[in-house]
Amino acid sequence: MAKSTARSAKSEKKTGASRASKATAVEVVEEGGGDGVETAIAVVTALVLIVAIVLVDHELGAMGSGLFFKG
Numbered sequence: 697m698a699k700s701t702a703r704s705a706k707s708e709k710k711t712g713a714s715r716a717s718k719a720t721a722v723e724v725v726e727e728g729g730g731d732g733v734e735t736a737i738a739v740v741t742a743l744v745l746i747v748a749i750v751l752v753d754h755e756l757g758a759m760g761s762g763l764f765f766k767g
Contacts, residue, residue, distance in 0.1 A: 757765025
């Protein structure tokens with residue numbers, strides 16, 4: 697069988713060293729804020745839910761079975 701030609705030890709060391717020296721700089725950028733659209737949607741949704749519960753209870757109070765409103 698024929699032997700396959702292998703790289704010499706010198707060329708492997710140069711290749712490994714050249715790859716290590718070509719390190720790329722990575723910059724980590726954080727997103728600013730955090731109080732954006734998502735927070736506003738959550739607050740509005742909570743307020744609408746509370747208002748809906750109070751209005752339904754007010755209507756039930758007119759029939760005598762409301763929790764907060766009794767007519």
